[in-house]
Amino acid sequence: MVLREGGETSNPPDEGRIGFGGLLPRGFEFEIARVSPPCKNRGMGSRSLFWFRRDLRLQDNPALLAAMDAADEVLGLFIMDQEIADRAGAFRNAYLADSLRALNESMNGRLAVIWGDPQDVLTDVIARYSISSVHVSEEFAPYGVARDRDLEEAGISLVKTGSIYAVAPGRVRKPDGTNYRVYTPFYRAWLTHGWRAPAGMADAERFLAPKPTDQLFPDWKAPEGADLQSAGEVAALRRWQAYRDEGLDEYDQARNIPGIPGTSRLSPHLRWGEIHPRTILAELGDSSAHAVFRKEIAWREFYADVLHHYPQTSRDYYAPQFAQMRYDEPGEKFERWCEGKTGYPIVDAAMRQLTSEGWMHNRCRMIVASFLVKDLHIEWQHGAKFFMKYLIDNDVASNSHGWQWTAGCGTDASPYYRVFNPVDQGKRFDGEGTYIRKYVPELRHLPADSIHEPWNFLDGYSFGYSKRIVDHAQERLESLARLDEIKARKPEYNA
Numbered sequence: 001m002v003l004r005e006g007g008e009t010s011n012p013p014d015e016g017r018i019g020f021g022g023l024l025p026r027g028f029e030f031e032i033a034r035v036s037p038p039c040k041n042r043g044m045g046s047r048s049l050f051w052f053r054r055d056l057r058l059q060d061n062p063a064l065l066a067a068m069d070a071a072d073e074v075l076g077l078f079i080m081d082q083e084i085a086d087r088a089g090a091f092r093n094a095y096l097a098d099s100l101r102a103l104n105e106s107m108n109g110r111l112a113v114i115w116g117d118p119q120d121v122l123t124d125v126i127a128r129y130s131i132s133s134v135h136v137s138e139e140f141a142p143y144g145v146a147r148d149r150d151l152e153e154a155g156i157s158l159v160k161t162g163s164i165y166a167v168a169p170g171r172v173r174k175p176d177g178t179n180y181r182v183y184t185p186f187y188r189a190w191l192t193h194g195w196r197a198p199a200g201m202a203d204a205e206r207f208l209a210p211k212p213t214d215q216l217f218p219d220w221k222a223p224e225g226a227d228l229q230s231a232g233e234v235a236a237l238r239r240w241q242a243y244r245d246e247g248l249d250e251y252d253q254a255r256n257i258p259g260i261p262g263t264s265r266l267s268p269h270l271r272w273g274e275i276h277p278r279t280i281l282a283e284l285g286d287s288s289a290h291a292v293f294r295k296e297i298a299w300r301e302f303y304a305d306v307l308h309h310y311p312q313t314s315r316d317y318y319a320p321q322f323a324q325m326r327y328d329e330p331g332e333k334f335e336r337w338c339e340g341k342t343g344y345p346i347v348d349a350a351m352r353q354l355t356s357e358g359w360m361h362n363r364c365r366m367i368v369a370s371f372l373v374k375d376l377h378i379e380w381q382h383g384a385k386f387f388m389k390y391l392i393d394n395d396v397a398s399n400s401h402g403w404q405w406t407a408g409c410g411t412d413a414s415p416y417y418r419v420f421n422p423v424d425q426g427k428r429f430d431g432e433g434t435y436i437r438k439y440v441p442e443l444r445h446l447p448a449d450s451i452h453e454p455w456n457f458l459d460g461y462s463f464g465y466s467k468r469i470v471d472h473a474q475e476r477l478e479s480l481a482r483l484d485e486i487k488a489r490k491p492e493y494n495a
C-alpha cells in the first residue's frame, strides 16, 4: 500500500498517498504511522529532538513520529526568536503563547521553550541533552528556508519529514516539468497528484522532561477587550469538527458573507500547524460545498508553490512592471486606513475587525486591499506588512499573494484590472449592514438602505462617523490612468 513518489530526496516516513476520492480505509492511518526511517539508536537510552516550528500538534505529524522512531526519548523544543516576536503585534504573540501552553498541556508539561538564535540554542541543547538527531517538518517560505540552510552550513543537520502542506511546494508540475503560474490548472494537477492519508498520534509519554530553566513560556496576553479565538490542537480539532458538522454543507453559499460565521476560521490553526490540511481533506466529500472548500485549501497550496518558485515575491512584484507604477507615499490616508476611518463603511468595519480580533473575513481582505492600492494608490507591501503584524493567521505566501492578486500584479489570470467598488461590495455582501453595525458603532443607528452611503443621509454623521477621505469614482479613474502609464499587460501565462 505504501506508494513511493519520484523525486523525493528527504526521508518521509509516510509515503502513502491518496488521490481525490480515493480515501484509504481508517486502518491505513495506523500503517502510515508505523512506516518510519531506520531506527539506529532505539534501545540505547538515545534521545532525538523534535523542533516545533509551524507544526504545534501531536496528531498527524509525520516529522514528530520520525523523531519518536529514531530514539527512545524525544525532547520537544520551541525556539523563541526575539527578533520575530518584536515584529509581531500583540495578537500574534498572544495567540502563539496560548498555542504553546496548549501544546505543553498535551505533552504532559514537557515542552521546552528556549529563547535565542536557533543556531545558538540548537548547539547548546544538542550538547546538554546528548541529542543524536534533530527532526523538523520542511519549511518552504523564504525565511525558514534560509534559516535551515544556514543551520546546515553550520553543521547542524536536520532530518526533514513532510511539510505543512498536503502536497509539498515544488511537487505539482506541468507535464514538461515546469511549475504552474495559474491556479485552475494547478488545482487539477494537485488533485491528480493526491496526498497522503493522515498519520497517527504521537505518544506523549515518550517526551523527555526538560529542565525547568528550559521552559520559559512567554506570558503574552491579548490586548484588553480583544476577542481572540482559542489556540491549540484541541481547539483546532474542535473547530474543524464543529464546522464540518454544522457549517461546511453551506460553505459555497455562505463563504462570501462577512456578517455570518460562514467560513471555518481554521486559518490560524493551519498557520501554526495545530491541524494539518490532510486531516481536513481526508474528511471532505463530493458535494459542491465540499468541493469549493477543497479549492480554498488548494489556494493556500498554490500560493505556497508560487512563493517556492519565486521567493522574491514575498516582497517584490510578481509582475515586475507594476514596480514602475506611480504610487503615493503612505501618509495620513494610510493612517486612516489602518484605523478604520476612511469613511467607507465596509472598509472601516473590516479594518476594525482586524485590529480587534487579529483576523479578517476573506471578502473584506480583498475589499480593503483594493481600496489601499487602487483608491489610495499605496503600494501593496505597506498593507501586507500591516496585515502581517495583526493577523493571527499571518502567512507570507497567502498574504503576499492575496495582496498581489488584489493589487493586479499577482497570479490573477483574469484579463481585467479589477477595481472593487467599496459601496457596491458592501451592498452586495453585507446587504443588511450586519457586519458594518458590529464593528462601526457610529453607524449602528442607520437602517440597511442607508448604512452603505451615510453621506447621502441627514443623520449619517450624527454619531461622529468619519467623512470620506477620497472619492471612489475619481480614484478609480486615477488608478486606471496610472495603469495606462505603465502600459501594464498581465504576465504572460503559458499554462
Ligand SMILES: Cc1cc2nc3c(=O)[nH]c(=O)nc-3n(C[C@H](O)[C@H](O)[C@H](O)COP(=O)(O)OP(=O)(O)OC[C@H]3O[C@@H](n4cnc5c(N)ncnc54)[C@H](O)[C@@H]3O)c2cc1C
Residues within 6 Å of the ligand: 255, 263, 264, 265, 266, 267, 268, 270, 271, 296, 297, 298, 299, 300, 301, 303, 360, 361, 362, 363, 365, 366, 369, 387, 391, 393, 394, 395, 396, 398, 399, 400, 402, 403, 406
Ligand atoms: C489581501 C489578502 C491577505 C491574506 N492574508 C492571508 C494570510 O496572511 N494568511 C492566510 O492564511 N490567508 C490569507 N488570506 C487568504 C484568506 O483570506 C484566508 O485564508 C481566509 O480568510 C481564512 O479564513 P477561514 O479559515 O475562515 O477560511 P475558509 O474560507 O474557511 O477556508 C478554509 C481554508 O482555506 C484556505 N484559504 C481560503 N481562502 C484562501 C485564499 N484566498 N488564499 C489562500 N488560502 C485560502 C485557508 O487556509 C483557510 O483557512 C489573504 C487573502 C487576501 C485577499
